[in-house]
Amino acid sequence: MANLQLSLSCWDYDRTKALQNGEVKVKGIDLIYLPNEAEETFWRMVRHQEFDISEMSMSSYMINMDKYQCDYKAIPVFPSRVFRHSSIFINTESGISSPEDLKGKRIGVPEYQITASLWIRGILKDEYGVNPEDLIWYQGGEETPGRVEKLKIEIPKNIELHYIGENQTLNEMLLNGEIDALITARAPSSFTTHPHKVKRLFEDYKTVEQEYYKKTGIFPIMHTVVIKNEILEKYPWVAQNLYQAFEEAKKKCFTDLNQTVALKTSLPWLNNHMQETKAVMGEMFWPYGIEENRHTLEKMVEYSYDQGLISKKFKLEDLFITSTFDKFVI
Structure with missing residues (x-):
């Protein structure tokens, strides 16, 4: 069976670079990585559903799920997080x-x-x-x-x-x-x-x-990753395979960030910055997954509801593809 050919619009983050350059493959998928800036990606996906897979504003995604017939659903991958x-x-x-x-x-x-x-x-x-x-x-x-x-x-x-x-x-x-x-x-x-x-x-x-x-304990989540419903209906395995690939790409990124023999990033005190960040936030300060981010995600739902952007408080099981809640271990 030939691989699916699917498009992904996502900015060229260091934590997704291995997906973009093909170092990390998605099982069963030939990924066409389109490194569009986030604002353009959101507009084109929300208005025209141009991509099979897309980075997506968490706030707009919750509004879409609440008030419209949303054409896609998210996996618990968070390519953008920023203290605001x-x-x-x-x-x-x-x-x-x-x-x-x-x-x-x-x-x-x-x-x-x-x-x-x-x-x-x-x-x-x-x-x-x-x-x-x-x-x-x-x-x-x-x-x-x-x-x-x-x-x-x-x-x-x-x-x-x-x-x-x-x-x-x-x-x-x-x-x-x-x-x-x-x-x-x-x-x-x-x-x-x-x-x-x-x-x-x-x-x-x-x-x-x-x-x-x-x-x-909150490192604010900005963006998630969504997959078109029409793809999920035909190929439900895409969600878990894509989730695993994003995790693998992030691991490669952190291997580079933790490198001490030579600096792969053009910051003179990168190693010191990593040590300082871990001292405050722990070893894995950029987690994917539901349980690792439950408190932060539930706070986002609370804020969106309290601010009148959504009409009900979502359970996380309603926002994310449930197959990605399970993690296979040997």
């Missing part, structure tokens, strides 16, 4: 010096549903007592005018949300003081070009994020 305290940018003349100062301020966001925004709203509420309804929201393109939500969402009635003008960008509005802060996964260009006008709310974000991890 570093993703709040402020205008230095806004009078904001602490998270509590965000109350009553004008806050930009490229899409209200993006996973970075989901996490930041949850963290602001849990850790600092700042609720989503305490802020005035502005949604639109960050660097280019015209961005809209990839999926239509319903905003709770207690949320004040404005859509910026067709020729406006959030980056320019932040720089000019038309908004006071910006919550975004991608640092705005003004952060580099005008550092005296735009800075991070948490300038020592590394320390803040490490303390957050020590307190909560």
Whole structure:
């Protein structure tokens, strides 16, 4: 029987590099790896279902599963995880010096549903007592005018949300003081070009994020991997084989990161960074699988429900392909 030929749209992460270059094979599958940036992948998959397998925003995936006839289902692989305290940018003349100062301020966001925004709203509420309804929201393109939500969402009635003008960008509005802060996964260009006008709310974000991890045990998940339902119906074995391949690619990545004879990554103090990270987060700080991530995933479901993005609290068994919950051991 010939291998299936399936497309995968996923950014070229170090932890997926072995899948991209063919060093790791997926049993029964010839993988066509398309290294598209995440934002493009999400748009094309949500709007047009262009790929057989795709990296996917966790927030948008939960919305799709809740409100629409979702054409795909996820395996518990998480190619993107990011602590998000570093993703709040402020205008230095806004009078904001602490998270509590965000109350009553004008806050930009490229899409209200993006996973970075989901996490930041949850963290602001849990850790600092700042609720989503305490802020005035502005949604639109960050660097280019015209961005809209990839999926239509319903905003709770207690949320004040404005859509910026067709020729406006959030980056320019932040720089000019038309908004006071910006919550975004991608640092705005003004952060580099005008550092005296735009800075991070948490300038020592590394320390803040490490303390957050020590307190909560959460390393925020941003993205998962989804497979089209039509493929799963014909070839249910694809899910487990793909999951195993992602795990193997990640193992190869960590072998490289732990190498001491020569640096495979262009960071002079990579070994020290690895030691520091493990001291805070443990030996395997980037786990795949359900049980290893249950607390973090359930927190995401809680945040999405509390913020009005989904109408019910999903069980994880409803979000992920159940065959991947089992792990074969010898």
